[in-house]
Amino acid sequence: MASTAAVPFWRSAGMTYITYSNICANLVRNCLKEPYKSEAINREKVHFSVSKWADGKPQKPTIRSDTPEA
Amino acid sequence: MFRQVAHRLLTRSTTNHSACAAATILRPYSTDVSTDASSGDSAFVEAWKKVAPNIDPPKTPIQFMEPRPPTPSTLPSKLTVNFVLPYAAELSKAEVDMVIVPATTGQMGILPGHVPTIAELKPGLLSVHEGNDVKKYFISSGFAFVHSNSYADILAVEAIPLDRIDPAQVQKGLSEFTQKLNSASTDLDKAEAQIGVDVHSALNSALTG
Numbered sequence: 001m002a003s004t005a006a007v008p009f010w011r012s013a014g015m016t017y018i019t020y021s022n023i024c025a026n027l028v029r030n031c032l033k034e035p036y037k038s039e040a041i042n043r044e045k046v047h048f049s050v051s052k053w054a055d056g057k058p059q060k061p062t063i064r065s066d067t068p069e070a
Numbered sequence: 071m072f073r074q075v076a077h078r079l080l081t082r083s084t085t086n087h088s089a090c091a092a093a094t095i096l097r098p099y100s101t102d103v104s105t106d107a108s109s110g111d112s113a114f115v116e117a118w119k120k121v122a123p124n125i126d127p128p129k130t131p132i133q134f135m136e137p138r139p140p141t142p143s144t145l146p147s148k149l150t151v152n153f154v155l156p157y158a159a160e161l162s163k164a165e166v167d168m169v170i171v172p173a174t175t176g177q178m179g180i181l182p183g184h185v186p187t188i189a190e191l192k193p194g195l196l197s198v199h200e201g202n203d204v205k206k207y208f209i210s211s212g213f214a215f216v217h218s219n220s221y222a223d224i225l226a227v228e229a230i231p232l233d234r235i236d237p238a239q240v241q242k243g244l245s246e247f248t249q250k251l252n253s254a255s256t257d258l259d260k261a262e263a264q265i266g267v268d269v270h271s272a273l274n275s276a277l278t279g
Contacts, residue, residue, distance in 0.1 A: 010265060012257075013258050013260065014257065014258060015258065021211045021227050024227070024228075024265060024269050025210040025211070025227040027210075027243065027269045028193065028269060030239060030243065031270075031273055032234055033234050033235070036230070043157060
């Protein structure tokens, strides 16, 4: 028996809740006044490195960053 | 995964049917389980004493946890609110009279003695009422948990006081996303544009309302 709970429009379009929540948060941050807007954008900057693994060894890492390369 | 959930829901409800009752695993609700485990698991302690009677049994993780605070028998006069964001705690154990949260099912007022609830929040206005003071925040999205001892936990990703909202940006965003909604082709584009329209119109009504 299939569950008949109504799905939100973003779920039926293939989006997860986290993606939806992050999009909402980004839109709200964009509508802030200065200087709060730059504080918020600074706070949310990320910098991390990801590497896929194959045969028990890490492959070449890719660095994803919001900070410009110094 | 959903097929299993549906099956379990069915077996839970059919306790009258004798054949199914034998196969039903009756699990207690979390509010029925005793939360004071300071004496430890009795079966483990007995088994330990048989093997090593002179050594004290080690403590298990549950003994280090504080028991759930008991539900007071009389209605508390104030609601204790924990309003938290990922980077800061806006309100921490603040005693207030009422909180109005923007749940997906509409604006929901939470008073002391509210029935335990879990509510998903949509972008909208949150107002905290303490005596004659009302503090309003615009929330991007989140959850609100109301517990039986009149504690409310409100978790939001972004919460901004109304005076920090830029009305020009809100109007610009609203028109931009309404345009995107009209010209969107794929489901995902339509969903994103719809989210944009929802958030900006909520911001708009928060500013004007």
